[in-house]
Amino acid sequence: MDRTNRTERYEVVVCGGGLAGFCAAVAAARQGARTCLVQDRPVFGGNSSSEVRVTPHGAAAFHAYAKETGIISELMIEERAANHETIFENGWTNSVWDMTMYDLAMRTPNLTFHLNTSILDVRMNGTRRIGSVVCLVANAEVELELFAEVFVDCTGDGIVADRAGCEWRMGSEAREEFDEPHAPAQASGDVMGSSIHFKTKDTGAPAPFVAPDWAAKLDDPDFFYKQGRNPNDVRGGYWWIEIGVPWHTINGNEDIRHELTKYALGVWDWIKNKDPNTMELAKNHALDWIGQVPGKRESRRIMGQYLMTEHDPLNKTVFEDEIAYGGWFLDLHTPGGLLAPTSEPASAEGYVETTSYMVKSYCGPYGIPLRSTISKDVDNLMMAGRNISVTHAALGTVRVMGTTAIVGQAVGTSAAIALRRGIPIADVPSRAIREVKQTLLRDGCFLPNSANEDEADLARGALVTASSQEACTGSGVQIGDTAERKLFPEDEHLRQRKGQWLAIAEEATLNRVSVCLSNLSDIAQTVEAVILPMQHIWDYRTELGEPPLATTVLTIAPGAHQWIDWDVGLNRETGLKPTSYVRLDLLANPHVAWHLGEIVVPGHACAYEMGEGKMRRDWNGPTRSFRVDPPQRSFGPEQVLSGVTRPHRYTNLWRSDSGEKLPQWLELSWSDRQEIGHVELTFPGHLLWEYRGYAPFYRDPQCPKDYRIEAWTEDSWVQVLAVAGNYHRHRRHRLEKSVLTEKLRVVIEATNGDPSAAIYEVRCYRPSK
Incomplete structure (x- = not known):
């Protein structure tokens, strides 16, 4: 029987069903465009799917209240409500996540999808326009030709753009090209590697494991503990099971998969049978699952109307065509992964969050422009995912899946609006960007520099x-010496400056603030305190270029859990602005602990100084202990x-x-x-x-x-x-x-x-x- 040929016509065809492509297709369909989603795997989700099992990350890993919303939020909320599985770093994902996405695709009007379908070729209509993409449905001997007005390349590797003749980059730009702090001195074709994960199961009884002869032989503790590959969770995971160079991340994908399999088994053999730190912990654990689809971090980056460099996230560039945001750090993995002398730099440093590397890598939340998703060479092609128009250094933060998902939703929305208004997609940033932004906001998304201005609302x-x-009075202190909580947790010690955001009410009156402190020494201690006006909840500056609203020195007698009062006497006349944030900072004194609050006060985040005049979100406590007088009607x-x-x-x-x-x-x-x-x-x-x-x-x-x-x-x-x-x-x-x-x-x-x-x-x- 000969191969069956079929032709289908749509307004938008999205190629690639990872989180970026999925959100792009759902968004376009919801905006009324007849949309087709093509995915070369049997499930949606790409690296987040049950085939690869990479935990979706995003801005909320580093910034309070920065979780991505919109379609990706719908999916995550639904999955968490339905799934019995606990999340850990990687390797956890089960088919509940796959089915959550499949269910949404099935319930979306105007959306058709083809799974197990690979892009074979692109057929052009002239020199600057794609007419159709040719696809092959695996195991069905069906060749599909899909025609559309707009195509969206979410394939990761940029297959559609490459076949259409678009300019693309791959590898690292030289430092001299854009003067990026993370760029190497010399340009190279080196890219970040791919990973596979594994998962184990506690069987309740000893579970022996014998590695096959072809598994990697790993016997050197330094390979793990001195090179940033910490086997700290016997349940599995391990993003650092990563290999790329010397293999080509596209053409050598199967070689990479095989090498990763060898190393994954070798890593488990080390944990299970050789490492004195983990052998007892892993005694009853058996290998339950091992991935066979490499999770790829980097390959082609398609050149668009605008090329984001790492200066944009570091400086929080404000774009007129901002359609999404990011907030992951500039996370550039060492080329070669397991074959390199050390792992990813932050991991190699033991994730010490105050090193010079982490200070220069911390960024966001920052905006992402629509122009970086519009091909400069093909008039009806857009991109979403890790193949958008960014440098290698900028990709370190833009590539994470929470970020790519909201970029995808913005791209799908933009494509549908361009079709509805009858304008070229190249003109959307100049002619329809307000409508795109307002549509995204109405659909549940967030943009750092936009607000609801919908005249129809x-x-x-x-x-x-x-x-x-509710009037905010503050947060008390949870006191207790339990197995879960020490009396003076390490994250409460003032080893560096710590800050707590306070929301000021319309009345703009703050008479007194109080904090709960413990003096861990036998003599009286002092702590400098300062109150600073904040632009927003992610304003991490310690030096504002203007005088603080108030300063003092607090004296703390020896003893635990003392409420220390500060009569600040702030009001409008002294510079306190209504309906704004201020930050109460206590400067370093390692003999003093500032205790975490017993409750999370909504919108009241806390942070600590990581270095060079920059704060970062305090992971372990979203609210520190504080009291305010009068209560703030915020x-x-x-x-x-x-x-x-x-x-x-x-x-x-x-x-x-x-x-x-x-x-x-x-x-x-x-x-x-x-x-x-x-x-x-x-x-x-x-x-x-x-x-x-x-x-x-x-x-x-x-x-x-x-x-x-x-x-x-x-x-x-x-x-x-x-x-x-x-x-x-x-x-x-x-x-x-x-x-x-x-x-x-x-x-x-x-x-x-x-x-x-x-x-x-x-x-x-x-x-x-």
Whole structure:
């Protein structure tokens, strides 16, 4: 039987079904474009899938409240609510994640997909336009030719762009080309390597392992403990099982896979049978799974309208065409991986977070421009994923999957808008960027330099009131000497400067701040304290170029858990700005501990100084102990109209009084009657930590569980919609019947555990035509 040939026509064809391609295809389809997604594997997710099992990382690994939202957030929230599996660094992913993505693809109108389908060739329509891509469906002897108006290359290796004749780069740029701090002195073709992971299972009884003869023979402890390859988790994982150079990361992929398999087995043999630090821990663990699809970090980078260099993330360049953001550090792995003298630099340093390397590598959150996703050589080609237009050094931060996912959503959205408006994709950054940004924000995404300006959003013209609002008094201290928590944890010692953000209310009055400290010595100690005005929650500067709002020296007598008061006497006249952040910093004194708070106060993050006048997010505690007088009314109902759906320049959150029982309500009122057909809500949750910070079957306690929407009609409140069992943060409701009303209420009857009702944003729209 001869090969079957089929032809299909779409408006958008997305090639590659990793997180970037998946989000691009779903976004384009949701925006009304007839879309086809082509994936060469049997499952979606690329490196995050159950075939490769790389944990999706992003900005939240280094910045509080920086979790990526939009389509990727929908997926992660759904997977965590459904999955029994605990997340650890790598190797954990099971098919629940695959099916979460498959289910969303199946439920998305306008979206067709082809799995197990590889791109064979590109057929051009002229010199600057792709007419179609030719694909082969594995095991089916079917050749597909897919025609479209816009193509999106999310293949990682840039297969479509390469076949279309686009310029691309591969390897490291020389230092002299862009003067990038991380660039080598000489250009080279060296790229970061690929990894495979393995997973083990605790069998409850001794489980012997005998490595095959062809496995790598690893007998030198220095290979692991002095070269940045710490086998610290007998459950498996290990991103550092990485090999690239001397093999070509594209053409030598099968050789790389085989070498990685040899080394993965050799690493487990070391952990299981040779390493005195792990042998006993691994005694009952058996090898349960080993990957056979290398997780690739780098290959071709397609040249676009703009080439991002590492100066952009380091300097937080503000782009007019900003459509996504990143926040992972400049994470450039050593070419060769296991074959190199040392592993990735930060790992080789033992992840000491205050080294000069980490200081120069820490960046973000920073914006990513649309122009870096638009091919400069082909008029109907866009890119998303690790193959976008960036230098090798910039790729170190842009390449992580949380970042590529939101870039993908922006690309799919942009492609659909270009088609709808009948303009070339090359012109979207200059002619349609406002619509792209506003669409992304409405669809649940976040942009550091944009806010809701949607003229169609009726809520923006409303007066907002609420049944109650929380006043921030601070956070007490969890005291206890348990197996989980020492009396004076190491992360509480003031070995370096530490800071706590405080949200200042509209009244702009701060009479007193207090902190809970312990003096670990036998004599009185002093600590310098300073209060600085902050631009936003990710303002990590210690030197602002202007005087601080207040300074003092605190004296702490010997003893534990003392509340130390500071009468700061700040107000508008002394420079305190309403609805803004300040940061309370305590300077270093290793004899003193500043204790973590017993609760997480929303929007109140903490950090420590890593060096060279730069702070970084404090991983172990999002809120340190503090008290403020007077209590700051920083969670008012008006915050739902700030246009921003997370803490940034302020809390941007309405939160009801935790001392009052649910239900609690938020009300919008207008001077004139409005016809409302759609209500869109953004709730708190899944923002503070990165993916692996959330437990199996997790439903964020802050997220409203049961709520209803009521409209004021004929002198009474009438329910127009009710929701039970919610755990998603972004909900879009089309009312069964539009309502004419002057007042609308969102009544939150129950949360998933938090005592307060809370909302980031409410939007209202007229009925769809």
